Amino acid sequence: MGGGAYVAGVGMVPFATPKKADPYDVMAEGAIKAALADAGVDYGTVQQVYAGYVFGDSTSGQLAAYRVGMTGVPVINVNNNCSTGSTALWLARQAVESGAADCVLAFGFETMRPGALDAVWTDRPNPLSRLNEIVGVERGDYASAPPAPRWFAIAADAYMEKYGATPETFAAISVKARKHAANNPYAVFRDPITIDDVLSSPTICGMLTKLQCAPPTCGAAAAVICGKDFARKHGLRADVHIRAQAMTTDTPEAEERDRQGWAWTGIVGEAARQVYEQSGIGPEDIPVVELHDCFTPNELLTYEVLGLTPEGTAEKFIADGDNTYGGRVVTNPSGGLLSKGHPLGATGMAQCAELTWQLRGEAGPRQVEGANLALQHNVGGGSSVVVTLYEKVA
Template sequence: MKRRVNVIGVGMTKFAKPGASAEYYEMAKEAGQKALQDANIQYNEIEQVFAGYVYGDSTCGQRAAYELGLTGVPIVNVNNNCSTGSSALFLARQAIEGGLAECVLALGFEKMEKGALGAKFNDREPPMGQHAQVMLNVQGFNSAPPAAQMFGGAGREYRWKYGTKKETFGQIAVKARKHASNNPYALFGQVLSLDEIMASDNVFDPLTRFQCCPPTCGAGAVILCSDEFAKKHGISNPVYIAAQSMTTDYASSFQEQSMIKMVGYDMTKQAANQVYEAAGIGAEDVDVIELHDCFTANELLTYEALGLCPEGEAEKFIWDADNTYGGKYVTNPSGGLLSKGHPLGATGLAQCTELVWQLRGTADQRQVANARIALQHNLGLGGACVITMYRRD
């Protein structure tokens, strides 16, 4: 029988621009210490560590975790592109659920460089070669950052299919900035109007600069444990993981010659369906959501993939304000990747941290009233999608 997995400690750093952050191991130390303090336990009670990062040499996870203690525990380094943080969480959850450990730390961090993401190894086949081939077949290449071409191309495909206005995508960024203005951990706290969003530099139709997440530095940490461990430490009514799923690319990602499918729509849809079935809870029961808004186009697509609205109705969903406070769902109360920032290895754990705060009722000005069920969506091209549902009774 699978064991329940509880989230007893969370912590994160304030996100920063490249060149303005501490060293990666210092950020990891801060996030890890916050999570330990939140859980009210010592590092020597951690039995395993899963450390996630994308840009760094091998065993950066050890260097980061050693700042918390030198206890000889297993430390596994995780790299799954932008879903790295949630992939570390996925492994930590499996260890608890399967009875292999009682208390595990998922630690994520990233010290990023300025500018768009680029390849580090140019002497071999890139891991996203199949994705790039779809893009070449469908729309070709230009000088814009590759990720913006991919997600922008998906947004353009959606726009042509449903007649969606460019301003609809911009309105998502307006919401993100408004939410982030109440988040002291966010990189961008300045509220922007739709006119300001749309007037920013064009990146790739329909995306403007303020509709693209920035390179970011930061760290996040989450401590999971079993019911037995929680009881032993006097922890009552913790937030727990109701269901979790990871999917990778399907044949449709490449065979259908669709930019929407190539950037992970089916990965998201299948993972969401698996989570809803395992938890016995549908999308309509969710109160608050942190989803992977690396670009406004992906947030729009994800509304439909998660079942928050029917296919083809995301534009109405956005203009009806059903994606914010007072609507059907509050999406990305943290400001999301667009405004909170996106340090790749930390993002999934920062999402988890925000949702745990929401379910505890400690999210201050961002608090979603009476939140009891939360959904997290973390996507990495190449590819992997991790969806996690959290509950508090």
């Protein structure tokens, strides 16, 4: 990597339930304007635009961007399932580092429907059919559940069988998420809950209950990515550097691991390995992480795959409070997908915004003391993973 991409500005709008959300273009406009204002640039300065969303017609990104300006620059629409926002960020970072552009806007938005995710286009091959065959092919008892919770219920079963973790361990992740979200004005679900509340909520699949599943929400977030010389020339901030970033997709080896119940951990581990190798930074050096907690088992598995705790020790890691303030590493200070919300296209950009605020020391009551490095993890089914390492620089 060239090492020349910086987060000059970020912005987002408060996430909302489908019944309370503004139209997607209005949400996106709010996030874009906030990011531009934070960066101190106008839309005319932007040379390329990457617009991420999953559920929407083609060129929805243009409609959203046109609410801010019509300058004739390229607007590229991005769709990579739940990793869509981070994919837009990955493209923006590449454009800046390669020298193709000096100032790029990446944003993500989503209008979600109530209920579990399902296929929209039923008259053509489902891109998740291969994944569904691999993950849970032998779990006929879960066949009636929606695909996404089924994948992670199977992962929880595999982990509990191998390491003896209990349902209470997974429930504690939801409790922690709400505690963190209580300090985030952008989060949807901010009321405290208990382990009993989590375990007694309606069963979705296997050990997964409703309060262990990220709910359908709507929202938008954005970031302005610039080169260092451009930032200096225009008097912009260049104190948050994208030090390393990797995107991975499936391999036969990763698919075999998924078949055994370890959802996406193979490609997550490879992305993390690449980031640590690029940067020379190890997981033990990282004080704050925004990771993809679409379901509690995914957060638990990710602790280990990112190297935040050794394999098989996530239960102790959680019990000791090493995943929260005062512990080893603060995970999801925003409240994560479980409590902040998970508008698919916006999720990765919202993670970027949160970690930028953390590194700047602008996160208010959820500030992680002394945060100088931050790690982002975003997963999209079908499949793609993006892991990003940010650093605070003078």
